[in-house]
Amino acid sequence: MPKSFRFLLLFLVSLPVFSQTVTIRGKVLEEKTQLPLESATVYLTRVADTSVVDYTITEKDGSFSLKTPKSKKAMLLKVSFVGYKTFLKELPSLENDQDFGTLQLAENDNTLQEVVLKNEVPPVRVKNDTLEFNASSFKLRPDANVETLLKQLPGVEIDADGKITVNGKEVNQILVNGKPFFDKDGKVALQNLPSDIINKVQVTDSKTKAEEISGKAASSDAASINLTIDEDKNKGLFGKATAGYGSDSRYESSLLLNYFKDTRKISVLGSANNINSTGFTMNEIFDSMGGGRNYSIWTNDDGSFGINGMMFGGGRGITRSNMFGANYADQWFKDFDVNGSYFYIDANTKNNNRTKQVNLLPDGDFTTTSRSTTENAKFAHNYNFAVEYKIDSTATISFNPKVVRSHSSNKNRFSQESTDENGQLLNESSGNTLSDADKNSIENNFYFFKSLKRKGRSIGITFDNENTREDSFDLNRSLTILYDDTDNDGVPDTQAEDNRDQLRRQRAVLDNYYFQAEYVEPITDSLSLALAVQYTNRRQTDYRNTFAFDGNDYTVYKDSLSSFTTSQQESWVPGVGLTVQRSKFSGNLYLYTKLADFRNRSLYLGDAVTLNKNYMLPEINGYLSYRFTKSKSLWFSYNYNVDFPQADQILPVENFFNPLITFKGNPDLDPEQRHYTYLNFRDYDFATKSGYTLYAGGNYYTNQVVSATSFDASRKRFITYRNIADTYNSWFGGNWSKSFKKEAHSFKYSFGLNAGLSRNKGFIDGEGYAARAIRMTPRVNFTYDYGELLSINPSYNYTYNVTYYENYNVEKQSNVVHEFKLQTTSYWPKHVVFGNDVSYRYNSNIADGFKKDFYLWNISLGYNFLSDKLLAKVKVYDVLNQNQNATRTITATSVRDEMNDVLQRYVMFSLTYKLEKFGGKKKEGSHFWWQD
Numbered sequence: 045m046p047k048s049f050r051f052l053l054l055f056l057v058s059l060p061v062f063s064q065t066v067t068i069r070g071k072v073l074e075e076k077t078q079l080p081l082e083s084a085t086v087y088l089t090r091v092a093d094t095s096v097v098d099y100t101i102t103e104k105d106g107s108f109s110l111k112t113p114k115s116k117k118a119m120l121l122k123v124s125f126v127g128y129k130t131f132l133k134e135l136p137s138l139e140n141d142q143d144f145g146t147l148q149l150a151e152n153d154n155t156l157q158e159v160v161l162k163n164e165v166p167p168v169r170v171k172n173d174t175l176e177f178n179a180s181s182f183k184l185r186p187d188a189n190v191e192t193l194l195k196q197l198p199g200v201e202i203d204a205d206g207k208i209t210v211n212g213k214e215v216n217q218i219l220v221n222g223k224p225f226f227d228k229d230g231k232v233a234l235q236n237l238p239s240d241i242i243n244k245v246q247v248t249d250s251k252t253k254a255e256e257i258s259g260k261a262a263s264s265d266a267a268s269i270n271l272t273i274d275e276d277k278n279k280g281l282f283g284k285a286t287a288g289y290g291s292d293s294r295y296e297s298s299l300l301l302n303y304f305k306d307t308r309k310i311s312v313l314g315s316a317n318n319i320n321s322t323g324f325t326m327n328e329i330f331d332s333m334g335g336g337r338n339y340s341i342w343t344n345d346d347g348s349f350g351i352n353g354m355m356f357g358g359g360r361g362i363t364r365s366n367m368f369g370a371n372y373a374d375q376w377f378k379d380f381d382v383n384g385s386y387f388y389i390d391a392n393t394k395n396n397n398r399t400k401q402v403n404l405l406p407d408g409d410f411t412t413t414s415r416s417t418t419e420n421a422k423f424a425h426n427y428n429f430a431v432e433y434k435i436d437s438t439a440t441i442s443f444n445p446k447v448v449r450s451h452s453s454n455k456n457r458f459s460q461e462s463t464d465e466n467g468q469l470l471n472e473s474s475g476n477t478l479s480d481a482d483k484n485s486i487e488n489n490f491y492f493f494k495s496l497k498r499k500g501r502s503i504g505i506t507f508d509n510e511n512t513r514e515d516s517f518d519l520n521r522s523l524t525i526l527y528d529d530t531d532n533d534g535v536p537d538t539q540a541e542d543n544r545d546q547l548r549r550q551r552a553v554l555d556n557y558y559f560q561a562e563y564v565e566p567i568t569d570s571l572s573l574a575l576a577v578q579y580t581n582r583r584q585t586d587y588r589n590t591f592a593f594d595g596n597d598y599t600v601y602k603d604s605l606s607s608f609t610t611s612q613q614e615s616w617v618p619g620v621g622l623t624v625q626r627s628k629f630s631g632n633l634y635l636y637t638k639l640a641d642f643r644n645r646s647l648y649l650g651d652a653v654t655l656n657k658n659y660m661l662p663e664i665n666g667y668l669s670y671r672f673t674k675s676k677s678l679w680f681s682y683n684y685n686v687d688f689p690q691a692d693q694i695l696p697v698e699n700f701f702n703p704l705i706t707f708k709g710n711p712d713l714d715p716e717q718r719h720y721t722y723l724n725f726r727d728y729d730f731a732t733k734s735g736y737t738l739y740a741g742g743n744y745y746t747n748q749v750v751s752a753t754s755f756d757a758s759r760k761r762f763i764t765y766r767n768i769a770d771t772y773n774s775w776f777g778g779n780w781s782k783s784f785k786k787e788a789h790s791f792k793y794s795f796g797l798n799a800g801l802s803r804n805k806g807f808i809d810g811e812g813y814a815a816r817a818i819r820m821t822p823r824v825n826f827t828y829d830y831g832e833l834l835s836i837n838p839s840y841n842y843t844y845n846v847t848y849y850e851n852y853n854v855e856k857q858s859n860v861v862h863e864f865k866l867q868t869t870s871y872w873p874k875h876v877v878f879g880n881d882v883s884y885r886y887n888s889n890i891a892d893g894f895k896k897d898f899y900l901w902n903i904s905l906g907y908n909f910l911s912d913k914l915l916a917k918v919k920v921y922d923v924l925n926q927n928q929n930a931t932r933t934i935t936a937t938s939v940r941d942e943m944n945d946v947l948q949r950y951v952m953f954s955l956t957y958k959l960e961k962f963g964g965k966k967k968e969g970s971h972f973w974w975q976d
C-alpha cells in the first residue's frame with residue numbers, strides 16, 4: 045500500500061482523538077405518574093438554524109447520556125416522545141459536562157392527534173415496533189438519491205452487493221408510501237428517487253401480506269423500509285433523462301418520469317445500453333457503468349442483472365439490453381388500493397469461457413479443460429397487479445395476480461478434453477448446440493381475513509396458484525471420442541465415437557395449487573391458539589422427444605433419448621399452533637402432520653413404470669423474538685420439514701443427451717429430512733452511534749439425496765442418486781459499526797466476519813467420500829466525509845477457503861483472496877463532480893494460464909449547468925485495461941478455475957437532464973451550518 049495513502053488513513057482515523065467533547069446526562073419521567081419514559085428522543089439543535097447537532101434515546105429507566113462536541117454557540121436541548129409535549133431548554137453554550145437531573149414530559153392536550161412544528165420533529169423516534177428517521181435532520185446535497193440518505197442513517201449498512209441491513213437486520217422490502225415502487229426490492233426507488241422528497245424513513249419488521257392484514261407479529265427476521273413522501277412533494281412531476289456514447293461503440297440511455305398526486309403515482313422508465321447495466325440510477329458519479337458504483341470485483345459482477353424478480357444477461361459476458369417499464373398506484377375509492385406494474389426487457393449476452401477443472405477420484409484425479417463461445421438472448425413481458433380492499437373494519441381482501449411471458453435462446457460452440465494425471469488423453473468432444481424456449485406463467489395470491497366478535501378471534505383464508513408451461517427445442521451437433529489404452533503401450537486407443545446430429549423437443553408443465561384456512565382463538569390477551577389446515581397439489585410433467593437427422597430433416601425418432609415423466613405431490617396438512625405476543629417478546633410454535641400422496645409415472649423405451657407412495661410425516665416450525673430493550677433483541681427460529689425427490693431423481697429413465705454423462709433415477713429414494721435453525725443477537729446504542737450483531741444458522745440433514753457417480757476407463761460419467769445421512773451446512777459471523785461527527789467531519793467504520801462450515805457426502809465408483817469445507821471472510825470498511833464536499837471510502841475484504849477430503853488421494857485444497865477498494869468522491873469546486881474508484885484483487889491459488897491479480901480503476905468527471913439541472917460527464921472505465929473475471933471454485937468433488945469475458949477499458953461521454961416540478965412550496969436552498 046502506498047505510504048501516502050497509509051498516512052491519509054492514519055490521519056483520518058486519528059482526527060477523533062483531537063475532538064473535544066462534553067457529556068450531558070439526565071432522566072426523563074412522565075409528569076403525572078413519575079414513571080420513566082423509555083425510548084424518548086433527546087437531541088440538540090442550533091438556535092441559529094435549527095440544524096440537529098446530536099441525539100440519543102433514553103434507556104429503560106428513562107436515563108440518557110450523550111457525548112457531543114463542545115460549542116460556544118447557543119443550543120436547544122429537546123426531549124420528544126409520542127403523545128407528549130416536547131421539552132425545550134436553551135443552552136447559551138455547551139463547553140462543560142452537564143447533568144440536567146430529572147426532566148418531566150406532560151401529555152399533549154389532544155392525544156388523538158399529535159401536532160408538532162416541522163422543525164421540531166426529532167431525528168429519530170421509536171414508536172412501538174417502528175424505528176422512524178426524520179429525513180430533514182440528515183443534511184445531504186440537493187441532488188442526492190434515497191440510497192445516499194439511507195447511508196447517512198445510524199445503524200444502516202449498505203454493502204458492495206447493495207444488500208441493506210438496519211441494526212444487523214437484513215432489509216427485504218422497500219415501499220414508497222406503503223406501496224411497492226415497481227418492485228418490493230426497492231432498487232428502482234433507492235437509485236432514482238431524490239432524497240429531498242422524502243419526509244420519513246420508517247423501519248419495521250418485514251411481514252407477509254397475511255401477517256400485515258391480520259396484525260400478527262412478523263415471523264421472519266427481516267426488516268421493511270417505508271419511505272413517506274413530503275406532503276409538498278407529493279404533487280408534481282420529476283425525473284431524469286440520460287444519453288451517452290463512447291469508445292468501442294459503448295452506449296447508454298435511460299429515461300425515468302414520475303407523476304405524483306396525493307394517492308396516485310404514475311412512473312415510466314426506459315433504457316438501452318451495452319455496458320451490463322439495468323440503466324437506472326441517480327448516482328452522479330458512475331451511474332450505469334458496469335453495474336454502477338456498487339460494482340464489486342469480489343462478487344464477480346460479470347454481466348447479469350435483475351429487476352422485478354427476473355434475471356437477465358446469463359451471468360457471464362457482455363450484455364446489451366433494452367427495457368421499458370411502467371408503475372401505477374392509486375386509491376380508487378375509500379379503502380380500495382391498487383398497485384400495478386409492467387416490464388418489458390430484452391437482453392443479449394455474448395461470452396467466451398475458458399475452464400480448467402480437476403476432478404477428484406479415490407484412485408486418481410483427471411483434468412478437463414474446455415473452451416466455449418456462447419450467445420444468450422432473452423425477452424420477457426412481466427405484468428404484476430395488486431388489489432387490497434378493506435370491506436369494513438373487520439374484513440379485508442388482498443389479490444395479487446402476476447403474468448410472465450418470455451422467450452429465450454442460446455447458441456454454444458464448445459470443445460473440451462480430459463486427461464489423466466500423466467497427461468494421457470481420456471476423452472474429447474467438440475460441437476455446437478442451439479436451444480430455443482417459450483415460457484408462459486400465471487401466478488395468483490388471494491388472501492381473505494375476517495376478525496370475529498371476540499377480540500383476537502379471526503379466520504384467514506389463503507389461496508395461491510402457479511401455472512407454467514415451457515416449450516423448447518435443443519439442437520445438438522457434436523463429435524465425442526472416448527479413449528482407452530487397451531494394449532498398455534502408453535498410447536490412447538479409440539474406444540468409441542459418438543457422432544450426433546439430433547433435435548430434442550420438450551414440453552414442461554407445472555401446476556401448483558395451495559390452500560390454507562386458519563382459525564385463531566384467543567386464550568388470553570397475549571396467548572392464542574390456532575387451528576389450521578393446508579392443502580397442496582403440485583404436478584410436474586415433462587415430455588421429451590428426440591429426432592436424428594436423416595439427410596433432409598430431423599425425422600428419425602430416437603426411443604432411447606425420448607421419454608415421458610410426471611410427478612405429483614398431493615398433501616393434506618392439519619396442524620395446531622400456539623402464538624404469544626407481548627410487549628417484550630413474541631413467538632409461535634406450529635405442529636403439523638403431513639398426509640402425502642407421492643405419485644410418479646414414466647414411459648421409456650415402451651416400458652411404463654408407476655411409483656406411488658403414501659407418507660405420514662411431521663412438520664414443525666416456530667420462532668421466538670425477545671426484545672431486551674428498544675435496541676437490543678434476540679431472534680431464534682427452527683424448522684423441520686421433508687422434501688420429495690424430483691421426478692428425474694426417482695424414475696428409472698435414462699437421460700444421455702450429453703454424450704459424456706448419463707443420468708438415471710433411483711426408485712428406492714426416500715424423501716429428504718432437514719432441520720433448520722437460525723439465531724441472531726443484535727444491539728445498537730444510539731448514544732454512541734455504534735452497534736453490533738451476531739448470528740449463526742444452518743441445515744442438518746438426517747436424510748439427504750446425493751449423487752452417486754461412476755466412471756468408465758475414458759472417464760464418461762454415469763450418475764444416479766442415493767440417500768445419505770449426517771450432512772450439514774452452517775454459517776455464522778457478526779458485524780460492528782460506529783459513526784460520529786466532529787463539526788464538518790463525519791466518520792463511519794465497521795468490522796465484520798462471515799464464516800461457514802459444511803460437510804458433504806456422496807459416492808464415486810461405489811465408494812463413499814466426504815468433504816468438510818471451511819470458509820472465513822473478515823472485512824473492514826471506513827468512510828470519511830467532509831461536509832458534502834469530499835467522501836473517502838476504503839474497504840478491505842479477505843476470503844479464506846479450505847476443504848478437507850476423505851477417501852481421496854488429496855487431503856485438502858485451499859484458496860485465499862485479498863480484495864481492496866478505495867472510493868473517492870469530490871463535489872469541489874462548485875458544480876464539479878469527481879469520482880475515482882480503485883479496486884485490487886489477488887487470488888493466491890489458481891491454475892497456470894489464469895492471472896492471479898488485477899486492478900480495476902474507474903474515473904468520472906462531471907459538470908452541472910442550468911442551475912444543476914444539466915450534467916455533462918465523461919467517465920473512463922477500467923483505466924489500466926486490466927479488468928478480468930478469473931475465479932476458483934472448490935467443491936466436494938472438484939477444483940474449478942474459470943475465466944469469462946468482462947467489460948474492459950472504454951470512455952463514455954454523457955448528458956443528464958433532471959426535471960423537478962412540484963405543486964407544493966418551492967424548496968429553499970440547502971444551508972449547512974459550517975457555511976456560516
